[in-house]
Each structure stands twice: as structure tokens, then as C-alpha cells.
Amino acid sequence: MTDGEKLDLILSEIRELKQFTTNMETDIRDIKLTLENEIRVNI
Numbered sequence: 611m612t613d614g615e616k617l618d619l620i621l622s623e624i625r626e627l628k629q630f631t632t633n634m635e636t637d638i639r640d641i642k643l644t645l646e647n648e649i650r651v652n653i
Contacts, residue, residue: 611619
């Protein structure tokens with residue numbers, strides 16, 4: 611594996627991690643909104 615191929619692999623993995631993090635942030639935001647709008651009202 612050449613250095614260029616290694617770099618491409620690392621960059622690809624970084625992109626995947628960024629997408630995973632973005633998805634997690636969206637899920638967390640949705641959970642927070644649910645807590646605020648549904649659960650807090652019923653407490």
C-alpha cells in the first residue's frame with residue numbers, strides 16, 4: 611500500500627467519522643426536543 615493509498619484510506623475513515631458524529635448530533639437534538647416538548651410537560 612502506497613502512502614497515497616494510506617492517506618486516502620485515512621481521509622475516508624475521517625469522513626465516515628464526521629458523518630457518524632453528525633448523525634449522533636441530530637439524534638441527540640431530537641431526544642432533547644422530545645424531552646422538552648413531551649416529557650417535561652408531563653412532570
